[in-house]
Structures are given as C-alpha cells and as structure tokens.
C-alpha cells in the first residue's frame with residue numbers, strides 16, 4: 001500500500017502521463033450503450049480496478065460520474081475506487097440521470113446537493129486513509145453560466161477537492177479565465193474530439209493554464225474505425241485483414257505473455273519452460 005499523501009499523489013498526477021477510465025468509453029464498450037447515466041458503480045469499479053492494476057506505477061484517473069446516487073453512494077463509490085487502486089476520480093453535479101457533458105440540454109442539481117457529494121467524497125477519503133485525488137467537475141456552465149459554475153468549483157475546492165474541472169469550456173478566453181480565477185488550484189481540460197470545447201493540443205491547453213489534460217475518446221473513435229474496416233473486409237472478401245505480424249503469440253505478448261512465462265519459471269512450476 002502506498003504511503004503517498006493525497007498532495008503527493010496530486011504532484012505525481014501533475015507530473016506524469018496518466019491513464020483515464022472514461023465513463024462514456026466504459027459504457028460504450030462494456031454495455032454497448034450511450035453515455036446517458038446507465039452505467040453502475042460496480043461496472044465502473046471493475047473496469048477501474050482492472051486497468052489500475054495493469055501497471056501500478058501509472059496513475060489512473062477514473063470517471064465517477066455523479067457518484068451513482070446520494071451521499072451514501074458517493075461515499076461508497078470513493079471508498080471502492082480507493083480499494084480498486086484508482087489515483088484520482090472526478091465527480092460532477094448532473095442528476096443521476098446524466099448525459100455526456102458534450103451533449104445538449106444538460107441539467108444540474110442544486111449547489112447544496114453538489115456540495116454534499118463533494119463533502120461525502122472528502123469524508124470517505126479521510127475514513128479510509130486513502131490518497132485519492134478528488135477532481136470536482138461542474139456541468140453548470142451550459143445552463144447556469146460562468147459565474148455559477150465558478151462559484152460551484154470554488155465551493156468544491158473549499159470543501160476539499162484538489163482539482164477543478166469546468167466541463168464544456170466554450171472558448172480559449174474562458175479557458176484562460178477559469179485557470180486564472182481558480183489559481184493556484186490545478187484545472188483539468190477535457191479534450192473531447194468534436195465536442196463543445198475548442199480542439200486543443202496538450203501543449204495549447206497547458207499554455208492556457210490547464211495542469212491536467214484528458215483525452216477520453218482518443219481510442220474509441222480509432223478502434224471503432226479499425227474494427228469496422230476489418231469487419232467490412234471480412235464480409236467482402238471472406239478473409240481476415242491481418243498484418244504479417246499477427247499471430248497468437250505476438251498478440252498475447254501485448255497483454256503480458258513474456259511476464260507470465262517469467263513468473264512460471266521463477267516460481268519453479270515450469271509449466272511453460274519448453275516455450276509456448
């Protein structure tokens with residue numbers, strides 16, 4: 001168990017490249033459904049646990065959506081994410097019947113309810129002695145405007161959130177403004193391709209003042225395109241679109257075949273010592 005405090009964990013997050021567990025991506029890939037508040041804590045936690053434990057040295061930021069219910073569910077979510085090995089989570093102010101932050105006609109809960117969620121998250125972190133970084137996200141910009149969204153983020157920070165996430169930033173000016181208005185609290189930029197926000201590179205986002213940049217859809221689109229092309233090829237030609245290097249062994253090496261064989265040898269069981 002790491003002895004890093006949440007502050008140290010935050011420094012690590014700011015310095016390193018991280019992995020993220022996207023709620024939208026998990027909903028699409030595990031449930032085959034759109035990001036409309038249908039995924040549950042258990043499904044998100046299982047995915048988060050699997051990915052967090054692939055490489056314990058790469059911090060994972062996981063989407064916690066609305067916390068999946070009232071304060072007690074938020075408390076449970078944060079506790080379970082800590083147990084799953086997640087390094088940071090983001091928690092938002094949409095109702096539990098939420099939608100992707102880059103869709104239209106979003107709603108948000110009252111400020112008091114949002115602050116109860118953040119408070120429950122802070123209590124859960126303290127109770128479990130965890131070092132998880134709490135990222136407060138607000139979706140209020142679209143419906144209630146910049147001042148209310150800023151007030152929500154400031155309130156969340158005063159309760160104990162470590163990072164602010166203004167969902168759906170609409171311009172570079174607004175981006176610069178929020179980073180300035182919340183300084184020294186680190187602000188996260190959500191780079192959603194084709195979403196509401198300006199299409200920024202990581203360098204551009206850093207220049208505007210963001211300290212953490214996430215690309216939740218970076219793999220989903222390309223994977224979908226690649227799988228569609230492969231399926232089309234199979235349908236049209238009856239043969240698989242495989243590269244010359246595709247064989248079971250090469251593919252299994254991507255998911256740890258060499259490491260597994262090394263464990264077998266080191267344990268003395270030698271089930272695979274003749275090779276595979």
Ligand SMILES: C[C@](O)(C(=O)O)[C@H](CC(=O)O)C(=O)O
Nearest residue numbers: 022023024100101192216217
């Ligand atoms: C950050 C986000 O919550 C996610 O699920 O990763 C989504 C991203 C997306 O829909 O691409 C979001 O609501 O912005």
